[in-house]
Amino acid sequence: MxxxxxxxxxxxxxxxxxxxxxxxxxxxxxxxxxxxxxxxxxxxxxxxxxxxxxxxxxxxxxxxxxxxxxxxxxxxxxxxxxxxxxxxxxxxxxxxxxxxxxxxxxxxxxxxxxxxxxxxxxxxxxxxxxxxxxxxxxxxLPVGYYNMDVMAKAGITSMDQLPKTWDEVVEVCGKLHEAGVRNPMFWGWNITGNWFLQALMWSQDKATMEGNAIQISSAEGLKSFETMKNLFRGCDMQNIEWKAALASFSAGEIGMMFWSTSALGAVERAKGEFELKTNEFPGLEASGPKGLPAxxxxxxxxxxxxxxxxxxxxxxxxxxxxxxxxxxxxxxxxxxxxxxxxxxxxxxxxxxxxxxxxxxxxxxxxxxxDWQAYPGDNGLAITQVIYDGIEGIVTGEYEDMGELQQELSEEVEDLLPSGS
Known part of the structure; x- marks a missing residue:
């Protein structure tokens, strides 16, 4: 091209x-x-x-x-x-x-x-x-993509019925599973720059970085990891890359896809003959996110x-x-x-x-x-450390989110500039 x-x-x-x-x-x-x-x-x-x-x-x-x-x-x-x-x-x-x-x-x-x-x-x-x-x-900004033909199998036929919280997303996944949908949801944990972790943190009005100090060791950080685990387990989400997720969603195999609005043009060009709707990114509460990373x-x-x-x-x-x-x-x-x-x-x-x-x-x-970068020369390495940790949640390698939170916090702190 x-x-x-x-x-x-x-x-x-x-x-x-x-x-x-x-x-x-x-x-x-x-x-x-x-x-x-x-x-x-x-x-x-x-x-x-x-x-x-x-x-x-x-x-x-x-x-x-x-x-x-x-x-x-x-x-x-x-x-x-x-x-x-x-x-x-x-x-x-x-x-x-x-x-x-x-x-x-x-x-x-x-x-x-x-x-x-x-x-x-x-x-x-x-x-x-x-x-x-x-x-x-x-x-x-992150948004929700919905195949309304698939969503109808869970009894959702209008925009106002779409899930507004991550708990509701898990409930919909259960209904879609019962209706025979094998892979009801894809959630973009693997998007660049740990963007969706930051989305969960900002949803609670908490920055991932404050100065040179990482904030994933906070209560908001633990809630973010627990939310990811609940989504991945509750929806039995497959560990696939974005291009594979796009192909699966376009083929009508996935009911809900959470990703950047940036991909909308690509999704519209690739999708099959089904009704596509986008809607606001769900929150941890019914009132929605308090913030989202740009x-x-x-x-x-x-x-x-x-x-x-x-x-x-x-x-x-x-x-x-x-x-x-x-x-x-x-x-x-x-x-x-x-x-x-x-x-x-x-x-x-x-x-x-x-x-x-x-x-x-x-x-x-x-x-x-703000979409925050990790400070210092090890910023990209920190991104990879967190990426690997979240992938471990997807694959089932990590089950104790408190233990994972501590492990990631210690690894990241070692890579941050001294004095953080």
């Missing part, structure tokens, strides 16, 4: 542009299955406005962690792209290591930057030490070029994809919400009314909380 995207960009180069005037920049982004279709929409529009800039697509990152690891390796090898898409929670490490370049010099040259939809709340997501290093491209990614300039023309071309691409039509195509092709104000309020004024499944995340915006 990346070859197709690059081909589109190359073929759309205006005939009037001379080869010697053409500037090529390199771009890398995550999740091919989500964003390939987005960039297929964006590239022709960009080429129409900038015929002398070619965008060469690199191999896509498998995940945000893979994207960060790749950039860290490429920084050492001297093979960085010009622009990279990084998870909102992975920007800080590239700033701390001096890999990401500040965007202020480019922004100051823009006459109508604010009018292009870059409001303060959006810019804050990519601001570090009072400098802007990333322009957010997409924002997501997922998504931001565009960062990491070019090592010293050529002003290359840097300017990279900036033009970075700005185009995060503003106006570029940002609006995020909503049109995925389930992400563009954080750009102009895209949401002007270009997409009627879009959400016409696409109610994509409006679910918008209704949850008041719950928006």
């Amino acid at each position: 990346n070859k197709t995207l690059t081909a589109i960009a190359m073929l759309l180069t205006a005939s009037a542009a001379q080869a010697e005037d053409t500037i090529t920049i390199e771009f890398a982004y995550p999740y091919s299955h989500l964003f390939d279709v987005t960039y297929e929409k964006i590239l022709p529009k960009f080429k129409e406005q900038h015929p002398n800039i070619d965008v060469k697509m690199r191999a896509t990152y498998e995940s945000y962690e893979d994207g960060t690891n790749t950039i860290l390796r490429e920084a050492v090898a001297g093979t960085l792209p010009d622009v990279t898409m990084q998870g909102l929670n992975r920007q800080a490490i590239l700033v701390e290591k001096g890999i990401a370049k500040p965007l202020e010099p480019f922004i100051l040259k823009e006459e109508d930057f604010a009018k292009d939809g870059y409001h303060d709340a959006m810019l804050a997501l990519g601001t570090f030490n009072d400098d802007i290093y990333g322009l957010p491209f997409s924002v997501s 997922g998504g990614n931001a565009a960062m300039l990491v070019s090592t070029s010293e050529d002003p023309k290359v840097l300017n071309a990279a900036w033009k691409w970075l700005k185009f994809i995060t503003s106006g039509e570029g940002a609006a195509d995020v909503a049109r092709t995925t389930g992400y919400m563009p954080p750009n104000k102009a895209a949401n309020e002007v270009i997409l004024a009627d879009f959400y009314k016409q696409n109610p499944n994509k409006e679910t995340a918008v209704r949850q915006l008041p719950l928006l909380r």
Whole structure:
């Protein structure tokens, strides 16, 4: 697919542009299955406005962690792209290591930057030490996906009957099992950055990190682990990767799937002939979650070029994809919400009314909380430690959640910066 995207960009180069005037920049982004279709929409529009800039697509990152690891390796090898898409929670490490370049010099040259939809709340997501290093491209929140044809087997035929708490989800799983549904639910524990653990923590209005101190040893942490165990056991959930879950849900085999709204476009394109509904993420109480972590990614300039023309071309691409039509195509092709104000309020004024499944995340915006990264050089290692622990709950390796909580807390604390 990346070859197709690059081909589109190359073929759309205006005939009037001379080869010697053409500037090529390199771009890398995550999740091919989500964003390939987005960039297929964006590239022709960009080429129409900038015929002398070619965008060469690199191999896509498998995940945000893979994207960060790749950039860290490429920084050492001297093979960085010009622009990279990084998870909102992975920007800080590239700033701390001096890999990401500040965007202020480019922004100051823009006459109508604010009018292009870059409001303060959006810019804050990519601001570090009072400098802007990333322009957010997409924002997501966790939601529930429901195959209403399967849900009818549990007696659920309308939106107001959908489960509002995780205990209710387990009850529905029991009814679906009785109706012969072998795998009634998939819950996205394995989504990038321990996102669903943070969702359970924020649901209780508790941050996973406070400064350099991990909070999973708290009462809220134990409740989060116990909730996961109850879901996995009560729904007899299979230990499958996201792509396998998507295929199973699309084939009509899973009744409930809890995942990021970002995948909605992919789900809609892949699903079979059944009625699909999305709804708010269930909570630990009937009143719903008290907060939810904001997922998504931001565009960062990491070019090592010293050529002003290359840097300017990279900036033009970075700005185009995060503003106006570029940002609006995020909503049109995925389930992400563009954080750009102009895209949401002007270009997409009627879009959400016409696409109610994509409006679910918008209704949850008041719950928006930080998607936290683990501080220090071992942040990615901590992510893996917690991932392995949660997988142990899924597989049945861990049954005592208090014991697991203590084990994970001790392992994570050993990896955090000293003085935490």
